[in-house]
Amino acid sequence: MSDPPKHRILVVDDDAEIRDSLARLVQSFGHEVETASDGIEALGKLPLDIDFVLLDAEMPALDGFEVAQRIRGMTEYAHLPIVMVTGLTRREDRRRALEVGINDFINKPVDRDELWLRMKWLLELKTTHDRLRAHEAELELLIERKTEALRAALDEMIQARRLVHEAQMDTIRRLTIAAEFKDPDTAGHIERIGLYSEVMARKLGLSPGEVETLRHAVTMHDVGKIATPDRVLLKPGKLDDDEWVVMQSH
CATH class of the missing domain: 3.40.50.2300 (Response regulator)
Incomplete structure (x- = not known):
């Protein structure tokens, strides 16, 4: 025994x-x-x-x-x-x-x-x-630690996404300011187009996120004017054929 x-x-x-x-x-x-x-x-x-x-x-x-x-x-x-x-x-x-x-x-x-x-x-x-x-x-401790790690990773992803979004919005804002500076007439036009697009998007039932994305997107439609030569963009008279091609390229 x-x-x-x-x-x-x-x-x-x-x-x-x-x-x-x-x-x-x-x-x-x-x-x-x-x-x-x-x-x-x-x-x-x-x-x-x-x-x-x-x-x-x-x-x-x-x-x-x-x-x-x-x-x-x-x-x-x-x-x-x-x-x-x-x-x-x-x-x-x-x-x-x-x-x-x-x-x-x-x-x-x-x-x-x-x-x-x-x-x-x-x-x-x-x-x-x-x-x-x-x-x-x-096992419970391991699961708890893994859960905490996943939660931390998710928080980091959310933070990174927020920073990217803020950077994108800042870029749009800066480009819009540049376009307004290049062509004073553009400022009011960009603001009006943004407001119109927001109203239409809400009427169509788009989500708040989609409305915001659309509004920021439409404000970019005249950003190409930054690269348009002043002689064409600010010409007081009628554009000739070549100048019109340049203007349309924006």
């Missing part, structure tokens, strides 16, 4: 002789032992990283059934193995024990080999469950 890995076992019994006997037995399996003489003391020792509870059924104040029920009422101990040490044999007592969350029973007087096997099986089950919980916690 090989010893299982060391765990911390809570032995609960109001009879000091039985409690000490069980404690020595558990220690012989290679485990650490905490003891409690009643249910209240037992509940107070749960935060000591208890891995397993060996619980007497009949005790004053809180009996084993009430202790088990309170343990199961605490989320962090929902999977803590509890074995009831009992001389009770009635079916009603066994059914009640299962209802309050007892995992298994062992009869008095306790057989060493039987106790070792029951503890080994339940502790292996708890170890597996603890590993699964740790793995789930790692």
